[in-house]
Amino acid sequence: MDSPDASVLWKIFDEVEPDLKPKEVMEEANRCLFCFDAPCTKACPTNIDVPLFIKKITTGNMKGSARVIMDANPMGATCARVCPTEELCEGACVLNDASLPIMIGDLQRHTTNWAMKNNPQLFEAGKPNGKKIAIIGGGPAGLSSARELARFGYQVTIYEKHEKAGGLNTYGIVPFRLPQRVALWEVEQIEQLGVSIRTNCEVGKDVSVQSIMNESDAVILAIGMANVPSLGIPGEDLDGVYDAIRLIEKVKDGKPTRQFIGKKAVVVGAGNTAIDAATCLKRLGAARVHIVYRRSEAEMTAYPFEFRFAKEDGIEFCWQTQPKRIVSDGDGHVAKLECVQMKLGDEDASGRHRPIKIENSDFIMDADVIVKAIGQNRYKSLIDAFGLVHSHGVVTVNPETFQTSNPKVFAAGDVIFGNGKGEAMVVAAAEQGKRTARAIHEQMFSKI
Amino acid sequence: MADLQIDFAGIKSKNPFWLASGPPTNTGYQVQRAFDAGWGGAVWKTLGDPVINVTSRFSGLNYGGQRVAGFNNIELITDRPLEVNLREIRETKRNYPDHAIIASLMVEPKQEKWHEIVRRVEDAGVDGLELNFGCPHGMAERGMGSASGQVPELVEKQTYWAKEAAETPVIVKLTPNITDITATAFAAAQGGADAISMINTINSLMGVDLDSWNTIPNVAGKGTHGGYCGPAVKPIALSMVAECARESDIPIPISGIGGIENWRDAAEFMLMGASTVQVCTAAMHHGFRIVEDMIDGLNNYVDDKGLASVMDLVGQSVPKYLKWGDLDLNHKVVAHINQDYCIHCNKCHIACEDAAHQCIEFFTDADGRRALSVREEDCVGCNLCSIVCPAEGAITMIDKPSEVSMTWNERQRMISMFGG
Amino acid sequence: MHEHRSFLEEKRKIDELLQSNFHIVKVIENLSGAYVTMQRSDDADDDLSVTVHLLSADARRYMTNVLFAQRLKQSMTGS
Ligand SMILES: Cc1cc2nc3c(=O)[nH]c(=O)nc-3n(C[C@H](O)[C@H](O)[C@H](O)COP(=O)(O)OP(=O)(O)OC[C@H]3O[C@@H](n4cnc5c(N)ncnc54)[C@H](O)[C@@H]3O)c2cc1C
Ligand SMILES: Cc1cc2nc3c(=O)[nH]c(=O)nc-3n(C[C@H](O)[C@H](O)[C@H](O)COP(=O)(O)O)c2cc1C
Ligand code: SF4
Numbered sequence: 010m011d012s013p014d015a016s017v018l019w020k021i022f023d024e025v026e027p028d029l030k031p032k033e034v035m036e037e038a039n040r041c042l043f044c045f046d047a048p049c050t051k052a053c054p055t056n057i058d059v060p061l062f063i064k065k066i067t068t069g070n071m072k073g074s075a076r077v078i079m080d081a082n083p084m085g086a087t088c089a090r091v092c093p094t095e096e097l098c099e100g101a102c103v104l105n106d107a108s109l110p111i112m113i114g115d116l117q118r119h120t121t122n123w124a125m126k127n128n129p130q131l132f133e134a135g136k137p138n139g140k141k142i143a144i145i146g147g148g149p150a151g152l153s154s155a156r157e158l159a160r161f162g163y164q165v166t167i168y169e170k171h172e173k174a175g176g177l178n179t180y181g182i183v184p185f186r187l188p189q190r191v192a193l194w195e196v197e198q199i200e201q202l203g204v205s206i207r208t209n210c211e212v213g214k215d216v217s218v219q220s221i222m223n224e225s226d227a228v229i230l231a232i233g234m235a236n237v238p239s240l241g242i243p244g245e246d247l248d249g250v251y252d253a254i255r256l257i258e259k260v261k262d263g264k265p266t267r268q269f270i271g272k273k274a275v276v277v278g279a280g281n282t283a284i285d286a287a288t289c290l291k292r293l294g295a296a297r298v299h300i301v302y303r304r305s306e307a308e309m310t311a312y313p314f315e316f317r318f319a320k321e322d323g324i325e326f327c328w329q330t331q332p333k334r335i336v337s338d339g340d341g342h343v344a345k346l347e348c349v350q351m352k353l354g355d356e357d358a359s360g361r362h363r364p365i366k367i368e369n370s371d372f373i374m375d376a377d378v379i380v381k382a383i384g385q386n387r388y389k390s391l392i393d394a395f396g397l398v399h400s401h402g403v404v405t406v407n408p409e410t411f412q413t414s415n416p417k418v419f420a421a422g423d424v425i426f427g428n429g430k431g432e433a434m435v436v437a438a439a440e441q442g443k444r445t446a447r448a449i450h451e452q453m454f455s456k457i
Numbered sequence: 458m459a460d461l462q463i464d465f466a467g468i469k470s471k472n473p474f475w476l477a478s479g480p481p482t483n484t485g486y487q488v489q490r491a492f493d494a495g496w497g498g499a500v501w502k503t504l505g506d507p508v509i510n511v512t513s514r515f516s517g518l519n520y521g522g523q524r525v526a527g528f529n530n531i532e533l534i535t536d537r538p539l540e541v542n543l544r545e546i547r548e549t550k551r552n553y554p555d556h557a558i559i560a561s562l563m564v565e566p567k568q569e570k571w572h573e574i575v576r577r578v579e580d581a582g583v584d585g586l587e588l589n590f591g592c593p594h595g596m597a598e599r600g601m602g603s604a605s606g607q608v609p610e611l612v613e614k615q616t617y618w619a620k621e622a623a624e625t626p627v628i629v630k631l632t633p634n635i636t637d638i639t640a641t642a643f644a645a646a647q648g649g650a651d652a653i654s655m656i657n658t659i660n661s662l663m664g665v666d667l668d669s670w671n672t673i674p675n676v677a678g679k680g681t682h683g684g685y686c687g688p689a690v691k692p693i694a695l696s697m698v699a700e701c702a703r704e705s706d707i708p709i710p711i712s713g714i715g716g717i718e719n720w721r722d723a724a725e726f727m728l729m730g731a732s733t734v735q736v737c738t739a740a741m742h743h744g745f746r747i748v749e750d751m752i753d754g755l756n757n758y759v760d761d762k763g764l765a766s767v768m769d770l771v772g773q774s775v776p777k778y779l780k781w782g783d784l785d786l787n788h789k790v791v792a793h794i795n796q797d798y799c800i801h802c803n804k805c806h807i808a809c810e811d812a813a814h815q816c817i818e819f820f821t822d823a824d825g826r827r828a829l830s831v832r833e834e835d836c837v838g839c840n841l842c843s844i845v846c847p848a849e850g851a852i853t854m855i856d857k858p859s860e861v862s863m864t865w866n867e868r869q870r871m872i873s874m875f876g877g
Numbered sequence: 878m879h880e881h882r883s884f885l886e887e888k889r890k891i892d893e894l895l896q897s898n899f900h901i902v903k904v905i906e907n908l909s910g911a912y913v914t915m916q917r918s919d920d921a922d923d924d925l926s927v928t929v930h931l932l933s934a935d936a937r938r939y940m941t942n943v944l945f946a947q948r949l950k951q952s953m954t955g956s
């Protein structure tokens with residue numbers, strides 16, 4: 010790609026996956042067996058009644074279909090696009106062995122697209138019950154709990170440090186998989202229930218922890234995770250070293266840059282963030298994109314569909330490779346990446362093989378751009394400001410009630426993800442948000 | 458939220474969805490589960506003189522990979538003791554006072570038999586009675602069911618006997634195994650019926666097994682004709698409902714039955730004059746839970762139409778259902794092929810060529826591709842091409858209304874004035 | 878094939894007669910189609926009449942529409 014002009018750049022960031030055509034929708038929906046006690050529903054973390062929403066597509070009851078999805082999952086439109094369906098609902102479909110699993114994700118996308126286009130009112134706020142809840146963080150976890158609480162009649166305020174709510178749906182997951190408008194539509198649905206969202210408002214900076222604690226009957230911490238940690242190798246401060254999340258954020262917010270055209274890029278890490286950053290760079294015009302990962306393909310945490318997507322985009326993978334040093338061109342810019350080859354040793358605490366350096370296997374790769382995608386830091390200082398018990402920044406909660414060490418504070422989403430438990434997924438954050446809301450409601454109103 | 462409540466000949470129900478008399482309404486356990494799932498009413502499995510059922514009993518017609526396009530059975534009425542059924546009816550009514558329970562009845566065509574059974578079931582607290590004059594097999598061989606339902610005098614007389622004893626509304630369930638359903642519907646009305654319901658099942662033999670040469674279904678290698686129902690019978694049922702609905706001397710409410718699977722089917726029956734609908738096969742195929750989308754979908758539909766109550770749908774399409782001779786001969790419809798949607802299967806061409814009016818022709822488009830278009834002046838607007846076309850939107854039938862209308866009947870009157 | 882052509886042909890016959898001031902006086906329809914007898918309607922006292930044989934359905938439909946129009950005109954002119 011030589012010099013893509015703005016409109017071309019825009020085009021390549023359009024959603025990749027085409028919508029199902031009307032005939033496809035009907036054929037696929039009518040193929041669903043309408044199972045009883047369906048395994049697909051059980052495999053969905055939010056328990057969407059899959060056969061029911063599909064049945065409603067076949068009868069043309071699109072509003073009902075949308076209600077079934079969004080009732081169980083306030084992020085239903087996003088999840089239709091970003092869920093690892095082959096590991097969840099579709100993986101559980103009884104037709105896997107008999108023929109082909111139902112394309113549940115695509116049907117869900119069809120229904121939610123209908124809802125986005127027709128915008129029917131799906132839910133209503135409950136009768137005000139006089140209680141106030143503060144939610145810190147307007148990502149999937151915060152939004153889902155807000156939606157449920159509003160339906161129960163709470164007065165809910167979300168504090169969000171970004172200009173727009175939606176969390177990583179709005180700023181993190183690449184637009185060609187999840188357009189920002191989808192995330193913002195879901196935000197709108199929640200605002201329509203009377204939830205007030207204070208954007209550009211960082212708790213701990215623009216508003217104090219103390220005032221939030223004083224003004225609310227309960228607080229939900231749904232701040233997700235922070236920036237990408239440093240690699241801890243020399244040369245990291247050179248010009249040309251980027252944080253994957255920041256990079257994607259720019260693109261997602263409609264500011265594609267020309268600075269990567271023709272560049273040789275190396276992405277470090279092999280999670281979904283690494284893949285998203287790599288495919289983004291490719292679309293921004295990078296000549297070659299490598300992903301280096303210190304373990305093997307089997308240990309990679311990216312979803313299989315993400316991995317396939319990356320390979321289709323021509324991303325090259327260097328397995329069992331660890332960066333050692335970023336080499337400067339003498340002018341303060343990245344020029345090369347020095348790496349070492351790894352082999353796999355014994356299993357570690359997470360059950361994965363520990364990578365071990367192979368002596369004298371060092372080699373050098375040409376690179377103008379290095380992107381770090383090796384996980385995310387935690388907002389430890391904010392968690393400490395709330396005085397919550399945590400382990401390395403992962404807030405400790407009661408797994409049933411999502412209550413933290415301070416009974417007035419609950420936590421859900423990526424902020425409680427980690428230490429080998431669960432997966433950082435939108436659908437998991439949504440379910441936790443929902444369950445937190447129910448737990449709060451139960452505690453506030455069962456005691457009286 | 459629209460009002461889905463209905464009043465059917467004085468029987469109140471919170472929605473128009475009733476389970477038809479059949480296996481799903483065999484026991485109190487089942488009917489109570491159905492009410493929990495949302496059904497507004499249930500017509501109990503037919504009660505009457507003791508019978509014994511055979512096994513096997515059912516068979517399904519699969520069509521092109523879809524199961525249960527049609528369904529057939531050789532089951533008779535209930536084979537459980539009347540006392541047990543009455544006890545369960547009583548209990549169900551006690552637990553679900555707001556749901557409609559209708560007792561379906563079938564006895565020999567004798568006055569005292571009708572009086573006896575009517576008194577006993579009404580004593581159990583039912584909201585209404587449905588006289589089963591429809592079962593096409595077994596019972597008919599003993600002069601009951603469709604055997605008596607095919608003779609208008611017997612329909613009238615038995616309805617009259619039931620009415621003599623009844624305090625609750627009497628619904629007469631009609632058999633479709635008759636040339637003109639309005640004859641028996643009229644007889645029921647003459648006998649004093651408060652309402653009619655239709656259709657019961659249609660005479661059928663589902664198939665023959667090509668390996669064993671047994672009938673499908675079979676009982677120890679032998680078979681008998683059964684009753685056909687399920688999605689395939691819907692058009693037959695709908696026309697019978699419409700024919701009765703438009704007849705002014707059948708001035709009683711109609712409960713529509715036959716192939717109803719979802720809210721769309723239900724809405725169609727209601728537009729054609731039914732004020733409740735009954736469902737059997739679909740509940741057997743998918744379970745009671747299908748009623749959730751029936752209620753939800755109908756609700757959204759009535760809302761979308763801007764109506765306050767589902768009763769506002771009842772009969773809206775009846776005035777549009779006429780005799781052939783009252784249709785406009787001047788109205789013209791022509792097929793139009795939308796090249797953007799056509800997938801070039803050529804099925805429309807061959808259908809029109811071999812079975813219609815030879816007016817879908819090939820031409821070469823600007824890109825040198827072979828494509829099809831309709832020679833409008835020869836198109837009779839039969840719809841065949843659009844029926845066979847597999848691509849949504851590829852063929853539209855375009856109305857070419859005329860300024861003046863002329864029906865066959867008007868035309869013949871006019872010609873007769875000129876010696877024709 | 879091209880049934881429309883036979884319709885146009887039959888319609889042309891009727892239209893020509895109409896143009897020459899003919900009107901329909903008699904219609905006989907049977908298994909062989911419609912026989913439409915037309916007569917001059919102006920003051921010319923030749924009682925010339927012509928019978929047109931119509932076969933196509935469209936022409937027979939057209940002919941009846943002509944009849945209706947003719948009746949309407951007669952009722953308006955009061956003749
Ligand atoms: C690149 C990338 C790709 C991904 N792909 C997928 C995928 O394909 N499928 C999938 O299921 N998941 C995917 N995920 C994971 C998914 O996005 C997260 O698990 C999910 O967003 C977690 O939701 P959350 O609400 O807990 O946190 P977040 O979405 O991170 O939201 C937290 C919010 O809190 C706000 N916040 C933080 N601190 C403060 C403060 N002090 N004051 C006010 N507001 C604050 C943030 O601005 C943010 O809006 C991906 C993640 C990334 C980074
Ligand atoms: C297995 C079976 C048993 C039936 N038994 C009865 C019965 O006992 N009494 C009755 O009135 N109708 C009976 N029916 C007929 C149904 O009530 C209904 O009229 C018919 O099936 C058409 O509706 P459907 O297409 O929704 O099934 C039976 C139908 C089936 C399939
Ligand atoms: S398991 Fe598959 S076939 Fe069964 S209800 Fe779910 S999607 Fe449909």
Ligand code: SF4
Nearest residue numbers: 809836837839840842
């Ligand atoms: S509507 Fe009938 S006659 Fe007209 S093009 Fe189609 S098939 Fe041919």
Ligand code: SF4
Nearest residue numbers: 799800802803805846
């Ligand atoms: S049947 Fe439909 S899709 Fe096939 S050629 Fe005709 S118009 Fe095209």
